Amino acid sequence: MKKWRCGVCRYVHDGDHPPAACPKCNAPAEKFTEIPAEESALIERARRTNHYHVELLALLEEVKTIAELGLEDKLDPPCVSLFQKAIQSAVELRQAIKAELLGHMQKGKWG
Numbered sequence: 001m002k003k004w005r006c007g008v009c010r011y012v013h014d015g016d017h018p019p020a021a022c023p024k025c026n027a028p029a030e031k032f033t034e035i036p037a038e039e040s041a042l043i044e045r046a047r048r049t050n051h052y053h054v055e056l057l058a059l060l061e062e063v064k065t066i067a068e069l070g071l072e073d074k075l076d077p078p079c080v081s082l083f084q085k086a087i088q089s090a091v092e093l094r095q096a097i098k099a100e101l102l103g104h105m106q107k108g109k110w111g
């Protein structure tokens with residue numbers, strides 16, 4: 001599918017034609033330019049990867065919640081140690097993913 005970029009705010013529109021007006025900044029259709037096929041394919045890949053990162057963020061939050069429940073139960077020291085490690089790893093991975101996503105946004109890989 002073709003993609004069009006707003007020359008005012010960089011909004012990316014998917015479709016055979018540019019929108020009549022930019023949904024973000026209301027610029028007219030003439031302000032849109034078609035994004036070349038190679039760049040368009042890169043935008044699709046970036047969207048897919050960003051989606052994976054967001055899915056991982058949700059799963060890691062679930063890992064943290066479950067590990068906190070296990071920690072509350074305190075069945076035995078090895079279990080407590082594993083739950084503490086799970087929480088620590090989930091928190092660190094979430095922070096790393098957020099930093100990566102911020103980098104994507106700053107590099108324009110968020111379309």
Ligand SMILES: [Fe+2]
Nearest residue numbers: 006009022025
């Ligand atoms: Fe715009």
